[in-house]
Amino acid sequence: MSAAAHGLALVVLVPIVGGALIPALFRRFPTAAWGFALASSALTLAISISLIRRLLAEGPFSYAAGGWPPPYGVALHFDRFGAAIAVFSMITLLVLIFSRRYIPAVVPIARIPLYYALVMINLGGMNGFLVTGDLFNLFVFMEVFSVSAYALVAMARGPQAGLAAIKYLLLGAVSSLLVLFAIGLIFAQTGTLNMADAAGRLDAAASIVPTALALGALTIGFMVKAALFPLHVWLPDAHASAPAPVSALLSAVVVKAGVIGIIRTLQTFSDHGSLQLMPLQSLLIWLGAIAVLWGAVAALVQSDLKRLLAYSTVTNIGYIFIGLGIGSATAASGAAVHIINHAVIKAALFLAAGALIHQSGLRHIDDLRGLGERMPLSALALGVALLAVAGVPPTAGFVGKWQIGLGALETGRPLLMGVVIVGGLLVLTYGVRIINTLFFRPPLHVRVVTSREAPPSMLAAILLLAASSFLLGLAGKPMLDFVAPAILPLTDTG
Amino acid sequence: MNVLLTHVDYIAAVAIFLVGLYILLVKQNLLKKILGLNIMETAVFAFIVTAGMTDNGVPPLLGPDAVGPFASPLPHALVLTGIVVAVSITALALALIVRVKRECGSVELNELGKVE
Amino acid sequence: MPIELHDLRPVLAPLISALCAGGVFVMGTSGRWRAIWSLAAAGLKFVIVWSMLPGTLAGSVYIFRVGEILPGLSIAFRVDAFGLFYALVTATLWVLTTVYALAYMKGSHALKRFFGFFALCISTTVAIAFAENLFTLFLFYELLTVCTYPLVIHDQDAEARRAGRKYLAYTLCGGAVILAGMLLVFHSAGTLSLAEGGILGDVDDHRVLLLIFLTLVGGFGVKAAIMPLHAWLPAAMVAPTPVSALLHAVAVVKAGAFGVVRVLYDVFGVNLLKSLGFATWLGYLAGFTIIAGSIMALRQNRLKARLAWSTISQLSYILLAASLLTPAAALAAIIHLANQAFTKITMFFVAGAIEHNTGKTHIDQLDGIGYRMPWTMAAFTIAGLSFMGVPLLAGFITKWYLSLGALAADSGGFVALMALSGLLNAAYWLPIIYRAYFRETGIPQLREETPWMLLAPIGICAGYVILLGTGAQAPLMPFSLAESAVRLAFGLEGGIP
Amino acid sequence: MTLTSLLPLIALALPIIGGLAALGAGRRNRRLGIAVVAGTAVTTFLITALLALAAKDGLLREMTLVQIAPPVWIVFRIDPLGTLFAATVSGLFLLALIYAFGYLPDDRRQWRFHAFAMACQGCMIGVAFAGNLVTLLVFYELFSLLSYPLITHDRTRVAVAAGLKYLVYIITGGAFVWAGIILVFHLGGEIRFLPGGLADINGSPGLVLATFACLVTGFGVKAALMPLHGWVPDAHPAAPAPFSAVLSGVMVATGVFGILRVMFEIFGVSRLIEMGVLPWLGGIAGASVLLAAARAVGEDDLKRRLAWSTISQMAYVLMAVSTIGGQAVTGAFVHITHHAFLKGGLFFCAGLVATVTGATRISQLRGLAQRMPVTSLALTVLALGLVGIPPLSGFISKWLLGLGLADAGAMVRLGVMLAGALLAAVYLWPIIYRIWLPTDDPRFAHSHSREASGWMLGILIATGMLAVILGTAATLPGFPLDLAKNAAQWLVEPPP
């Protein structure tokens, strides 16, 4: 048992314990909570990187929490999808850096530690969700990050935030219930909660009807978390009204958890011979395609910058699901990489938009005219990220779209490729609109003229993310190579 | 028909679940929706506990002289955890409803649509 | 088989001008530094590009691979004869355009932005020329769109923005279509590398090939302004003159035409296209565009609008020539890249000089302008005659080879089309020349020659138009480069029949 | 580079350079300008004449100058036909340029006229010396375009309209020539002129025919072959008289010259016969002869009548060469030269009369001889020459033409020619008749005019004398007839 394996539990333990300590430690010095949170997330990041190193060296590995071998204990499992935790930790780290100057402006000073605690717990929950190999543990950590996400949305001021949070909560809770119900069904059939074990024992089950229902319930439950059309209704409200770093976190990371949840479900139970996943996959394709177009069109008509970005998330989730639904190695690996790339891009987008909105006090796109002159770096970062989200090569957004488009062709769906491309074009349309507004229109609003560039801490996070959203596009091949082994089980069902 | 009888416990849980779902779907009052949610949660808990039930079983307390058949301990532990989670969510939901009521002046969703 | 040499220069050429563009962005607030960096961008690239000429003529191919970013998708540069030809044209013209722009734009707003993006365009254009594969080509092609947009809307008024929107709408949609085509190519051929003789030889499915043809040619055709995808071009006239020159002569439309030619010769390959017969339709469309563009040009009163429509017409020469799939026509297609560039840029420079000097923008205001600006208008006359196809000028060469190629392809009708187009060209250039020299306003015209910074590029371009028409064979002329490009594309050994 | 290779280039470039020099010099100092123009024109004429004499026995030299594109070269050749034409061109230009000093108002624009005219001259010499079709086309297009400002020199509405018509015709014709050249190239590769035609024109008969049709149509526009003549009756009267003279005298002939080159040195006699196009050409030319002459009869405007006459006279040439007999071709060549001077002179007369008296219509000319006897005499001589009255120059050429046609046994064409000559008499005689008929009618505006003097009259006299000399001394060696014989022989019976 090497030290790295303990990291599987530590990536959960460290951020959560860190988060739990924050309110107690920093009651008197709320603003200092930032440093502690940063340190814990950095530690988490370091641990997750060591995990990835081991993964690369030895392949997927498990960790029996408490020393109990599965199925008696909870097995944590690290594979190439789990490697996403490194990216999520990284993004959380950058979001924290960004928050240093942003959060004191929108959150009462006494509650600042709460914010950091929630972010850390969110990270811990995400990590736990991603590394667990146990169905019920999955549910528990899903609730951990969900509850913290509801709360983070509600941390914003204004009547919209509370309403958005409760809507998010209601849908999220129902989805959690569906997941729990599905877990109950599987448990009742197999008597185990370990995913691999359960998948193996499902074959022996008397009937596939409960299994099918469980799978459906899991999928729908995770679809809500992932905000796949038509279950995305909570997302625009929540992501638009939350504070910018929270929006970044939610759009970049939290919705991805739902996606990875579905991948895990499909992957685990795809071996279940009696079950045909084909209808499910074509359903995903359809929904994904509609999501791409719907999200893009809805984004086109938004006047609120953050709401627009929220709809862009709907689009991109659609892309990912198209890729998953196609299921071929090309498309699914593209989808998998897009999970990461979109996380980075969307974080860049929301943070940059947050900086612009924060510094100018304006959030309507038309009001932001000419802000590019005042805040060149933030606006540039937003521009780069917008191009990336549109999938302009060689940015990060291109990788996924290329692979998904290629996969569509491989499986003889040229129209789907058309959808992929048209979606990208629509995204580009509003991306260009924003870039145009920022850089090439004279200022309209007096606040624009008095705005100043964002402080260094915010800028650092934004620029790093924007740069990554460009550079990751150049790293498309290694990333695809990285996920390729993880994709294989999915491919068989395609 | 026999199947329905033997599985009547499950069916009851399903029935409760549906009742909760109905409330959640139809009622516009946020508080009622939360109530519906809680009913659904209860149903799911009941469902899971039912799965671990043993006819004429005893609680899984393994004293020196304990004699089976024991009920399965696992579902109970799960449900315990589930309940705590449900409580947490309910608490947060209530807090949010209070906030919505204060800021928006209503807890009826169809009225809240007009906010802002 | 050409000798492949790994060399830094293919990547250095775009990189160095991009770095200089960075210099403009950083230090461009001062006029002097702006000029220095802009000229450095153009000048250094000029030197690097020309330095590859001897080697390429000797049969070498310079290669630089940056890296593979997705399986099968790599960024790589490869300098072959055709690419170098295009790069030479742009690199040469860019020096002139930069000089011109520095003089022309004096006193305008947002000059840092303008010259920064101006220098970036040069970088992307040469990268397009040197692209080793379709992906790299597409990449920089899109980047070119992005870089030219700020230039198009430089004036930032409502008209400029409208034009900019139109420009973006067209080019980005075109880009998306190319992307679709690229996916299809990659899917069916498994590679995107441009190769003489094409890469689609193994594809049997006729429908897929048709789809690839439609998407790629349609996509690049947007920038090449083939009808009915041309509407952005006249609208983009609102841009400042150096930008119009950039759009119409050097970079943008040429990139489109270049892309189409690449697609035809290096993606499909001559033999495959011949057996497919798609190119014929492209030829008809191009032929239609040639005539319709000319007719539209006839109806314009605004000088730059007439130039724009003429560009639409002229560009389709390239497409028509390329679609004929005979060596002579291919030669015409390649050479016309240069011919049209030099000729049209002369005209744009002149139009800009007139506007700069006198504020006149419409043709009916130009009475007697030949007396005010004799040298400028002389250059315009040369360019006009070239387009009409007067021998000894550049335009003749194009028509000459195009017609020969058409005959070799048994499409004699295109010879008639060439003749008709020459007539139409005469019909819309001669009135301008006539007004300039033979109509007097009654008011005595003072000599008011263009400032030398504007006049020098005009003069050099006009001189080059003559040179291209008379001395294409001279050592420094890229004609032989075009020949070797054609030889490669057609797999010929000796001369071009 | 020997003198013989340099001289053609000088002949070509000298007028162009001289014109520019005159433009610069004349605006400052009129005398200097005149000196430059005259000096250049005389020198050019002398050089071309020298070349004509030197080259009369056959190909003197072929020069390959610039390669435009691999198979396309700028080639000059000094052969009997080209030098004869070049000498004719520069001779007529010499007269016209000097005449123009008297004709044009003395202002700055005069120098523009000279500059363009001399550039035009240079290009026409280029046409004459062209060694292949491309070179020919280069200079052909150039001088066509350069003519435009000359035709519209007066800037009247009529002149501008005529100029536009001219441009449309000429450029369309140029496009046909161009298409034809492409076709020739396609069929036969590199296209240098070669007496006897290119051996290796290969291709379907239809394509070859189309090539021929394109070229003949293209050059036919300039040669005013009916029905492509539309620009002639408008452009000639609209242009200033000295340039009308050039237009009628040599520019239309350039078209004919082009057709000759195409017929004899591209396709060659045997192929033409094989193609069976000659009767058609002859028929069209014959129709042109008669129709144009008939139109001339009904025309009252003097310059227009002369323009119609030009169409008719040039059609003789084509009609004659369509027989491809040596005699007829000789006649055709000599007719080009003789007609150039005769018709040029007539236009000089018309310009002079119009300048002095304001009369442009034939009906206004009555009694001209009373006031302007010298002019009238010259006009009479030239007109009679054109009709073909011995011993004037027109007689020589028509005689030879007739002889040639008779030799070739083309009796119909001979009849057409004679009918044309008769019609020429019919449309020229009233002029002579009217000017010599005395009148006291005050309606004639010129009744108070005096005889002209200076440049114009001098040139007029010179032209009249030339008509006499060329007619009486035609057979002297070195005269056009001599040269034309050699040229015809060279073309029709090419040296091996």
Next chain:
Amino acid sequence: MRKFLALVLIAALGAVLIAAVVNLPEPGTTDSPVHTHVSAGYIKGGHEAGGADNLVTAVLLNYRAIDTFGEVTVIFTALIAVLAATSLAGPTERSGTQNIDLKTTRVPVSPVVSFVVRLMAPFIATFALFVMLKGHELPGGGFQGGVVLGAMLILLALFSGRTDKTDDEELPPGLRNWIRAAGPLVFGALGLTGLVFSGWLFSLPDHPFWREMVMIGLELGIGIGGAAVLVGLFRALREG
């Protein structure tokens, strides 16, 4: 309309759900996988393996400790969430006049009730402690005890009549925050001690005594922390 659609949906869903559940193994039978697989292993391993007579507690604290860690995190998060997310502004105009300001309004409390509550409080607390401490042997455990304790404290707060005093009531604020975080923190400590004692995170020590001690510690942490969270939730909700 909405109701109709909901009913249709529910009918459809109900049919599916019932179709699914009737295909499950019959509940109550001991030969179903639920009983024969993992549970059987737990029972077979006995209290020796699980470290507790009460198998439910053994599952919670030993076999699936990480679940419970998540669970206490959730409830702790809920508290933070409520604290963080409740209305940041005071009552708005929109809320109208019928809103009662709970902070200042004294609820009239019967002295009898108040007395009884205070009288009962020590007994309740003792019981809660008992449930926590004996949770590994008898029915009960940290959560249960914590809930009882929390209920007692809420009861006290409700009927003590001291609603106007919002802070420094039960505990100093610094300590209060630590206690609220007790759940996650004791589990964090368990994770680390497990690593020290047995080489696995979230594992109990092998030595029976230490194991019992750790279990008791965990139960106490869960219980007291849970109680603190409940009280905190109550107060946060009451204060709005």
